[in-house]
Structure formats: C-alpha cells, structure tokens
Amino acid sequence: MARIWLDDAMLVDPEAPGPAPGSLLIEDGAIQARFAPGDPPPADARRVSLDGARLAPGLIDLHFHGALPAAAPHDAPGALLSASALLARHGVTAFLATTVAWPERELDARVETLVAALESTPWPGAIPIGLHLEGPWIRAAAAGAQPPDGIRPYDPREGAALFDRAGAALRLVTLAPELDGARALETELARRGVRIALGHSLAGADAVAASIANGAQHVTHLFNAMGFTRHRMPANDAPIDGFAGLVLGEPALGCDLIADGAHVHPDWLRFAVRAKGDRTILISDRIDVAASDRAGWLGADRMRSDGVAWRLPDGRLAGSLLTLDDAIRNVERWRVMGFHDAVAACTVRPARLLGIERERGTLRPGARADLAVFGADGTIAATWIEGREVFRS
Ligand SMILES: [Zn+2]
Structure with missing residues (x-):
C-alpha cells in the first residue's frame, strides 16, 4: 500500500501537553512515523498538505445509540451502516453500538444480530468496535427514558448466555450497583475483561464501594439518570439520592458527560471536569429517530426533538442530537475545556478505558491511521480511517 505523508499539520497529540507543528507518515493503514518541521521528508511517499490544519486521532464515541433503539430488530445492520457513514462526517472513527433495556428475549435476539453485523466489513466510515449494554441491569427509579418493562435484576443464567453470545464484542456495561445480583454481574464482567460503568442509579456509598472493589472504573453520563446531593447531607445518606455527589468525589471513578447544553448545564460540566480531570470523557448518547419509526423503543412516534435533544x-x-465534534466545540465555547483537552476526552481517554490505546485514540507510531482533521472553525475538514480518507468537507 502507498505511503502517504500528511505534511504541514498542527498535530493534536492527546498524550502531549499541547498541539505542535509536524507531520505523519502513514503506511498499511497505520501511523508509521512522526516528523518535526524541517526533518528530511520521507522517501517515496505521496505528500498531502494539510495547510496547518489541526490533525487529531479519530474520535471514539463510547455511547452511541443511533437508530438502534427505534429500528426493528432486523434493521440493526442498516442502522449501523448509516451510523458509520454519519459519524465519519463528524470525525468519529470508532464507536460502541449501545443498547437499551430490552426484555430478555429481545435483548438476546438483538445482541445476536448486532454481533453478526459487527463482523461485516468494510464499513463506509466509522467502525462499530463493539457493544455497550446500557442496562437492562439498572434502577427503575433512575431509568431516564429507558424502557421500564425491560429493567430487571441480574440473573446469572441470562447473563452467561448473553455474554457468551456477545463474546469479545462486549466492551462496556452500564449497571446500577445497588441492584440485586450486581456483585455477581460485576464479577462475571471482570472475568471476561468487560469494562464496568455505574449509572442509572440511586446507590449509596456501600454499594458504590462494593462495585469499585469488583472493578468498576467509570460513571455513565454523570448527572443524568441519577440523584444529586444536597450540600448539607452526607452524599451517602440513603434513601436520599446522593449518587452524583458521591461518585464526583470518588477518585477511583472516571466519568463521561453529554455536552449538549440540555443534559447538563455548562457550569456543572465545568465542575465535573475539575473533579475528574483527565478521566473525563465526552460521549454523544445520540439517538436517531426517523419519521417512519413507529415500532421500536417507547413508541418513537411520541419522541420529539427540541433542536438540541x-x-x-x-x-x-x-x-x-449530538456528535462528538459538536461536543468539542461546545465545551470550548463554554470554557469547560480547551480544545486540546476536549480532543483527549474523545480519543485517548475512551481508548484507555477500553484498554485499546495501543491501536486507537493516539498519534503513536504503530497505532491505526484513524484521524480527524479540524478546520479553523472547529468543524471536521476530513476523516481518515485505516490510512484512507473517507470524508472531506
Ligand atoms: Zn444512552
């Protein structure tokens, strides 16, 4: 495969303290080498000038539903295909297809269809690199918009069958730590190398501590679908719902945030970033509902968009309705994070949580050449996947 020299870039290396001018040599779908300005150019490489544009690793969305919840089960492969194309236009090169709390038989059937679809290649754009099960093992009283009929305690018999079916595709599970069976669930997930995120929960300190001891590292969409804390109360004073306050102060847990301005006020985004530092991740939690969707989740015909959510x-x-490039622009505009930090929150940090930072989310030589080029206005100018340009604005 040809060698391509992406020259005259501003490299946004999320593992470096800030952007720096430079260039990348890519070959066989991977980053081969990095050059500083003035280094002798690589031999036999096709030069592509980026005219000083910011070149970052491709964005990674840990929490993307797209059309999956509203589509009929057999439409899952089509929903993933359209997501792949859509996300590439927004600089996203990898995402987790995220489920909702479907009843047992439906969840099982959908996971089977999704796992089969994940194996199909090539994708037109962003690659669905696995599954995120958001529920069904969550707290009904903190369900948010999750379908209430599917929420249930953990049953090891169901779990074993489901996890065997999902195999290595299962990367992340959001669960409520206070749920019946949560310890057994966590133990099983940890054994299989699946990451544990806490969320949709009203848990107190004991349940959270037990989850951390069992391997939980992360909190899903902090502030949403969980209680907050009254500042005169202990954060763990059950039944007062203090979950968000509790996990904010818990150093063992990172978190992700929906930076659309509707799900969390910018002031609280800023607060979370101060508390969680470089373990703050941005997600989209995006849903795509077409006018034709009438079956699916919650009766999609009842959902309406207010232009933001x-x-x-x-x-x-x-x-x-968010994509991660919007989230980056939002947090920059609201002075929640600077651009460099916001890119890290969508690249190396989600990669680290999943344990895939050797392949994705960085500009290290040897990593996949999955890249996002940012224009001066913060929109995506081009997206590269495995060393191939899949989108140019
Ligand atoms: Zn979600």
Whole structure:
C-alpha cells in the first residue's frame, strides 16, 4: 500500500501537553512515523498538505445509540451502516453500538444480530468496535427514558448466555450497583475483561464501594439518570439520592458527560471536569429517530426533538442530537475545556478505558491511521480511517 505523508499539520497529540507543528507518515493503514518541521521528508511517499490544519486521532464515541433503539430488530445492520457513514462526517472513527433495556428475549435476539453485523466489513466510515449494554441491569427509579418493562435484576443464567453470545464484542456495561445480583454481574464482567460503568442509579456509598472493589472504573453520563446531593447531607445518606455527589468525589471513578447544553448545564460540566480531570470523557448518547419509526423503543412516534435533544411528552430527556465534534466545540465555547483537552476526552481517554490505546485514540507510531482533521472553525475538514480518507468537507 502507498505511503502517504500528511505534511504541514498542527498535530493534536492527546498524550502531549499541547498541539505542535509536524507531520505523519502513514503506511498499511497505520501511523508509521512522526516528523518535526524541517526533518528530511520521507522517501517515496505521496505528500498531502494539510495547510496547518489541526490533525487529531479519530474520535471514539463510547455511547452511541443511533437508530438502534427505534429500528426493528432486523434493521440493526442498516442502522449501523448509516451510523458509520454519519459519524465519519463528524470525525468519529470508532464507536460502541449501545443498547437499551430490552426484555430478555429481545435483548438476546438483538445482541445476536448486532454481533453478526459487527463482523461485516468494510464499513463506509466509522467502525462499530463493539457493544455497550446500557442496562437492562439498572434502577427503575433512575431509568431516564429507558424502557421500564425491560429493567430487571441480574440473573446469572441470562447473563452467561448473553455474554457468551456477545463474546469479545462486549466492551462496556452500564449497571446500577445497588441492584440485586450486581456483585455477581460485576464479577462475571471482570472475568471476561468487560469494562464496568455505574449509572442509572440511586446507590449509596456501600454499594458504590462494593462495585469499585469488583472493578468498576467509570460513571455513565454523570448527572443524568441519577440523584444529586444536597450540600448539607452526607452524599451517602440513603434513601436520599446522593449518587452524583458521591461518585464526583470518588477518585477511583472516571466519568463521561453529554455536552449538549440540555443534559447538563455548562457550569456543572465545568465542575465535573475539575473533579475528574483527565478521566473525563465526552460521549454523544445520540439517538436517531426517523419519521417512519413507529415500532421500536417507547413508541418513537411520541419522541420529539427540541433542536438540541429528544424529549418524551412529559419533558423527560431521551437522548441527544449530538456528535462528538459538536461536543468539542461546545465545551470550548463554554470554557469547560480547551480544545486540546476536549480532543483527549474523545480519543485517548475512551481508548484507555477500553484498554485499546495501543491501536486507537493516539498519534503513536504503530497505532491505526484513524484521524480527524479540524478546520479553523472547529468543524471536521476530513476523516481518515485505516490510512484512507473517507470524508472531506
Ligand atoms: Zn444512552
């Protein structure tokens, strides 16, 4: 395969303290080498000038539903294909196809279809690198817009069958630590190398501590679908719902945030970033509902968009319209994070959580040449996947 020299770039290396001018040599779909300005150019490489544009690793979305919840089960492969194309236009090169709390038989059937679809290649753009099960093992009283019928305690018999079916595709599970069977669930996930995120929860300190001891490292969409803390109360004073306050102060846990301005006020995003530092990740929690969707989740015909997020008739939030490039622009504009930090929150940090930072989310030589080029206005100018340009604005 040809050698391509991406020259005259501003390299946004999320493992470096800040951007620096330079260039990348890519070959066989991987980053081969990095050059500083003035280094002799690589031999036999096709030069592509980026005219000083910012070149970052491709963005990684840990929490993307797309059309999956609203589509009929057999439409899952189509939903992933359209997500792949859509996300590439927004600089996203990898994502986790994220499920919701479907009843047992439906979840099983959908996971089977999704796992089969994940194996199909080539993708037109972003690559679905695995599954994130958001539920069904969550707290009904903190369900958010999750379908209430599917929420259930953990049953090891169901879990073993489901996890065997998902195999290595299963990367992340969001669970409520206070749920019946949560310890057995965590033990099983840890044994299989699946990452554990806490969320959709009203747990107190004991359950959170037990989850951490069992391997939980992360909190899903901090502030959403969980209680907050009254500042005169202990954060763990059950039944007062202090979950967000509790996990904010817990150094063993990182978190992710939906930076659309509707799910969390920018002031609280800033607070979370101060508390969680370089373990703060940005996600989209995006839902795509087409006018034709009438079956699927919650009756998609009842959901409406207010231009920022999806809402149910009672006003409850039901997912975002966000993509990660928007999230980066938002947090920059709201002075929640600088650009460099925001890129890290969408690249190396989610890669680290999943344990895939050798292949994805960095500009290290040897990593996949999955790249996002940012234009001066912060929109995506081009996206590269495995050394191939898949999108140019
Ligand atoms: Zn979600």
